[in-house]
Amino acid sequence: MSESALRRIGPREFDFSRQVAVMAIVNRTPDSFYDRGATFALDRAVEAAQVAIAEGADWIDIGGARFAPGPPIPVDEEAGRVVPIVEALAGSGAVISVDTFQPEVARRAIDAGAHVINDTTGIHHPEMADVVAAGQATIVITHSLAAPRTPHPNPTYADVVAEVAAFLRARIDLARAHGVPEERIVIDPGHDLNKNTLHSLELTRRLDEIAAIGPPLLVALSNKDFVGESLGHRDRRDRLAGSLAAAVYCIGRGARIVRVHNVRETVDAVRMVEAIEGWREPAFLEHNTPGGAS
Template identity: 75%
Template sequence: MAIVNRTPDSFYDRGATFALDRAIAAGEQAVAEGAAIVDVGGVPFAPGPPLPIEEEMARVVPVVRALAPLVAVSVDTFHPEVARAAIDAGAAMINDTTGLHDPRMADVVAAGGAALVIVHSLAAPRTQHPVPHYDDVIAEVAAFLSERRALALARGVPAERIVLDPGHDLNKNTRQSLELTRRLGELTALGSPLLVALSNKDFVGESLDRDRGDRLAGSLAAAVYCALQGARIVRAHNVRETVDALRMTEAILGWRAPAYLRHNMRPEGND
């Protein structure tokens, strides 16, 4: 899952794809580099003033329309009204980083036939959650995701269209995000596909003492580890590198055939 942020203040790209033409071009490039899903967002998760719903729609809907014929498009939003407009424009997935803070989101997704990503987070949208505490971060994340999935099911979202995301760094400190990563396999017992959004996050930077622009190696290590623990969708900024790391992992596990066979495959005596 590639990331395209139509925001002037996203934590990683700092507005590099805020302009419509750049956002569309970034999505097209992600598809060329192997992304199976492109996640389009118009509002950062980080605390900040609310953005009018109409403005968020104006940011994401044109990108959805442009990319939907090329790839499955996900929209990162917690507003049901934005989700409805995005699905009408061709979005195949809604990525709710507030974990159905507004239960109407499940109604919209069910009616529109899209898939739903339920993400664990604690705070109300765009607000701070200071010094988050968990007695057992995996158990509490699992309980939250299970409860919110039950809500989605009750409102008509089919089980096969639900994806769960433990929410690395979202209202969690670095030790908590590392424990989520280490014990991610325990969440596979929930039975839904797992998505992880690890790319260039602060827990990677704090673990390695690396600034935001120098976290690729750590992000790839975390992505591969999570894939081995059961993650089936990896949300990432650096698409080509992440695709290569995951395809290599798949090849080692026997899930993907090599692109070609040449080394030590020629009959003896032939050049």
């Protein structure tokens, strides 16, 4: 890891040379990829976020619009979905991010207390960088090819890793040119976003090449189609083991933030990796110790 390993993000300080942050997904959408609208109601969304924090999540990522193609969602409607959750989680101690590509939604979210904007379109609207810079927030820059909410059938790459890396470097330069310092940038290669399963697997195998770009690396693998297709027609609810395996593999290749649906299980997997690496002490010592169990 580079000198950017030490980060203050919102209320939390991370040493990404020896720490992995778990980002919990809370989607306030009626058509969400995984929970199919189970947390669309405001009280259900706030409760889900609070449960995730209790289960060990370091970070809550709030979404008000799917990445998938579809009609545009008005700014007022999207902001009305996410801002009340941001406000409800004030003082929770967790990093709060909002998943949006709309600069005005980002502005309102930051004003309400969001610490991070997670832009899965890779700053499609350059004004997003201005909003983040003015709000002193962190931005997650994600690789994707299509314009927001539009399809991109049959994506092709000569070298998916090289092209994703070039895109991310260019967007980092864009963000910095608009006033966002590198210490407030996180990158995400965008598994499955305008990519097929072979592309996502190649990105995973060669993830160290993306990590070498420098900023902390986020991976959003949880229950995605490349996991299901790799294992064989697995429903989204039956991809946990594959998702955990992919997350642990990515941590070994430099990922330091994992965006997930299944918080408790992922926290256990991540903390186990940290213990094996010697980055953290075991929670307690008893087995084959003086006075302990044999």
